[in-house]
Amino acid sequence: MAGEESTLAPPGHLAVTTPARSLRGDLFDPSCPTRQLLDRVGSKWTSMVVKVLSSTGVDEVRFAELKRRMPGISQKMLAQTLRSLERDSLVERRVEATSPPRVHYRLTTLGASLDEPLAVLREWAELHMYEVEQAGSAWDNRVAHTQLLSEQP
Amino acid sequence: MAGEESTLAPPGHLAVTTPARSLRGDLFDPSCPTRQLLDRVGSKWTSMVVKVLSSTGVDEVRFAELKRRMPGISQKMLAQTLRSLERDSLVERRVEATSPPRVHYRLTTLGASLDEPLAVLREWAELHMYEVEQAGSAWDNRVAHTQLLSEQP
DNA sequence: CGGGATCCAATTTGATACTG
């Protein structure tokens, strides 16, 4: 995920944050938009939050409900992921000032639009990842076999 | 990236590797195809290798040439990324037994097909990441400002 | 309830040096 507080502007002048995109926008430079997107969707829970928020009937979901729909996530990671998404304007946060307070999350229009590319990725995964996994197992077996051979005295 | 040698089958029985996909294929379980794909494309150099191999005129590229086209990558990371992709059957490796040896890489059909979903992601990134970055800067400024206020004695 | 703050373990990446 993007550094939580590491990106804070040095106090005293406003963050301009236009590092003069070095080359063309190639994947290797950190300011490349694709690289930045990949860093986000690659982080463990981001895509799932987007998916859950986009596939629910009601468009707002509360923190606890969200957590319940994502078995295995800790409060910390859920809060962290949500704040990252909020920072990116992909998610909106609404607080009901009751006691105890209720906090609702929803995708922004921008966030909702991200679900489409992710759906394409999901589709590819469902079509082809089985083949990838099979290839991986076969490769591992070949490696194990090779190692056994070279260990013979 | 998937563990390099951690996935080796215990010597003595073949790896069956069908962990009875726990629930539906939801993103949170490690055997979910989308999760596995995300782990791969999320790793730093994978997507770039796919892009470079898919966008070149000649369909085979040598190791050094590949490295030259990816400023910033180390030999180690390039080799590691390539072997991961080879393990996944997304890339094929061909060795010319000359001296010194020449090693050529190319995308498999499977690997080439992955470029399409990635292109969709790239397109979204180019359309919308600027907005995301702007939102991030604004958020950081708000946070910095809030902190300054709370620091007043 | 909805987090923030800490501490810690595991992974990932990078720099460097060595080799067939």
Add this chain to the structure above:
DNA sequence: CAGTATCAAATTGGATCCCG
């Protein structure tokens, strides 16, 4: 040339405890 091996640094994720 095309790697492998090793070590150190940086990130990331998770477990916990605490708080309004």
